[in-house]
Amino acid sequence: MPAVQPTASSARAGTPCIIRSYPAACVQAASRGLGRRHPPQPDARPQRLGGSFPSRPRHTARGPTPTPSASLSPDAPLAPSSDPGFGARLASLAIALTNAFPVFVVGAAVLGLMRPASFDWFRAEYVTAGLAATMLGMGLTLTFEELRQVLSRPRQIAVGFVLQYTIMPGSAYLISRLVSLPLDHVIGLCLVGSCPGGTASNVVTFLAGADVTLSVAMTAASTLGAVVMTPTMTGLTLGTLVPVDGPALLLSTLQVVLGPVLLGTALNSCFPRAVAAVAPACALSAVAVIALICGRVIAANAAAVLAAGPRLLLAVAALHGLGFALGYSLSRLVGLPERAARTNSIEVGMQNSALGAVLAAAHFSAHPLAAVPCAISACMHSVMGSLLAAYWRGRDA
Numbered sequence: 001m002p003a004v005q006p007t008a009s010s011a012r013a014g015t016p017c018i019i020r021s022y023p024a025a026c027v028q029a030a031s032r033g034l035g036r037r038h039p040p041q042p043d044a045r046p047q048r049l050g051g052s053f054p055s056r057p058r059h060t061a062r063g064p065t066p067t068p069s070a071s072l073s074p075d076a077p078l079a080p081s082s083d084p085g086f087g088a089r090l091a092s093l094a095i096a097l098t099n100a101f102p103v104f105v106v107g108a109a110v111l112g113l114m115r116p117a118s119f120d121w122f123r124a125e126y127v128t129a130g131l132a133a134t135m136l137g138m139g140l141t142l143t144f145e146e147l148r149q150v151l152s153r154p155r156q157i158a159v160g161f162v163l164q165y166t167i168m169p170g171s172a173y174l175i176s177r178l179v180s181l182p183l184d185h186v187i188g189l190c191l192v193g194s195c196p197g198g199t200a201s202n203v204v205t206f207l208a209g210a211d212v213t214l215s216v217a218m219t220a221a222s223t224l225g226a227v228v229m230t231p232t233m234t235g236l237t238l239g240t241l242v243p244v245d246g247p248a249l250l251l252s253t254l255q256v257v258l259g260p261v262l263l264g265t266a267l268n269s270c271f272p273r274a275v276a277a278v279a280p281a282c283a284l285s286a287v288a289v290i291a292l293i294c295g296r297v298i299a300a301n302a303a304a305v306l307a308a309g310p311r312l313l314l315a316v317a318a319l320h321g322l323g324f325a326l327g328y329s330l331s332r333l334v335g336l337p338e339r340a341a342r343t344n345s346i347e348v349g350m351q352n353s354a355l356g357a358v359l360a361a362a363h364f365s366a367h368p369l370a371a372v373p374c375a376i377s378a379c380m381h382s383v384m385g386s387l388l389a390a391y392w393r394g395r396d397a
Contacts, residue, residue, distance in 0.1 A: 094284045099207060101200055101287040102382040108295030109379045113306070116299035122292055124300075124361065130289040131354050132260045135223070137282035139264020140275050142220065153217065159334060160218040160344045161225060163327055167348055168193040169233040171322045179315050185308070187238060187364050188373030189315060191356040194233035196222035200290065200382060201350040208389035209396055210342035218347045220261075226352075227258050230359070252362055256355065290378060293354045297375035304369045305376070313380075316373055320381045323349035324388060342392060350385050353378040 111118050172193025176186040197219045205215035222229075231250045268275045298305055327348030331341035356374035364370045 094281060098283040098287055101290070102379075102386045104287055104291040105294055105382045106379050108291040109298045109375065112295035112297075112299035113302050116302045119292070119296045119299040122296045124296075127293050127296060127354075127361065128256060128358050130293055131358050132256050134286040134289050134354070135256065135260035136264045137286050138219075138223070139261040139266075140268050140279060140282055141216070142261070142265045143269050144265055145269075153214065156214055156336060156340050157217055157221050159331060159336060160214075160327075160347050161221055163330060163344060163348050164197060164218075164222050165194075165225070165229045165233055167326045167330075168319070168323055168351065169237050171326075172319055173237040175315050175318050175322075179311055181312065181315055182369075184367040184369035185312055185315070185373050187367050187370040188356065188360055189319060189377075190237040191234060191360055191364075191370065192316075192351050192353055192374055192377045193319060194230050194237065195352045195356045195359075196226040196230065197347045198290075198350050198352040198354075198381075200287070201346050201385070204350060204385040204389050205343055205346050207386070208342055208346060208392045209339075210346060210392070211339045214340060214343045215347060218343070222347070223261060223352070224258060226355075227254055230355075234359075248363055252359060256358060290354050293357060294375045294378040297357050297371045301369060301372045301375075304372055308372065312373060312376065316376045316380045317384070320349050320351075320377070320384050323351075324384065346385055346388070349388075350381045351377060353381070 169190065170193075172189045176189045181189065202215050202219060205211070227250060231247075324345050328341050328345035331344040332338075336344065353374045356377070357371045360367075360370040360374055
């Protein structure tokens with residue numbers, strides 16, 4: 001009989017998670033929507049035919065039990081290669097490279113600092129477009145039904161959301177005043193604190209053995225909430241220091257964050273099979289874009305970064321350290337389980353620093369060094385988050 005291809009909706013039906021994370025999405029997308037062949041008879045074992053599997057199932061009438069040489073593994077995907085493991089190996093490679101995102105971010109920052117001319121090709125207008133592309137990639141891992149299902153875990157998501165937009169903006173303001181940062185750096189640090197959680201937090205949550213489903217749900221919630229919360233918290237922390245154009249910040253956040261996320265979600269809902277084919281590259285491309293943005297910002301302000309000295313580095317490290325520590329301890333204090341508390345720690349401690357850099361360049365052009373703390377933040381929270389994940393994994397081993 002002809003093989004019956006499952007629909008995209010049936011492929012999703014058994015998925016227990018609310019929203020797939022980038023790492024999980026890469027693995028799931030390698031097999032989602034690609035279909036399975038009819039199971040072999042009990043005596044049949046998968047075996048290659050002349051070194052390759054046929055690219056299409058053979059439609060034959062019901063007959064005797066197929067011979068071992070003619071049967072196929074029920075799990076063999078319809079990959080675009082004759083190698084049955086091509087799709088799985090491609091997804092595994094993408095995940096491995098994505099998990100090494102701190103190496104790419106720090107490497108780009110060091111290159112931008114030591115050889116600023118290396119990023120001359122990555123012009124300023126590419127930064128905004130690159131961040132929008134990253135948000136589009138995040139949207140490709142979501143569906144509208146999954147966004148609605150986020151409401152099934154309101155308490156945990158609400159706790160993380162409140163911690164995200166209270167701990168980080170407040171800590172950024174207090175730290176910047178305590179260490180007496182110059183105004184440009186105060187603006188940059190407060191912008192970082194007012195941004196939503198970054199997509200890299202999903203990768204670190206995966207590495208830490210925390211709740212990946214909750215992590216992605218929280219990232220989606222804080223990203224959508226950023227349309228209102230980022231301009232609001234920026235105004236509260238900086239309104240007494242510099243003029244803050246709230247409506248312009250709101251418009252930028254809509255264009256760079258909400259619009260691309262909703263577009264990606266719509267594409268995934270309408271064309272799930274096509275999206276599944278490119279999903280393994282989404283996380284990796286996001287890492288590459290974030291690294292390029294950080295390297296570009298550092299390169300454009302290399303002299304200022306070198307001149308900033310340890311005071312700015314200390315301020316950025318303290319901001320993220322407080323986010324990790326308070327996110328975990330306060331989550332435990334209100335009764336969240338260990339895995340949810342770890343997730344909150346990572347979500348609060350890791351920010352969408354690239355968005356901060358874009359907003360700094362677009363709305364605080366009179367303070368050109370405001371983007372420097374954002375670039376340093378992207379490197380700092382990536383390294384600190386990875387070390388924290390390694391600690392938790394080691395403790396659980």
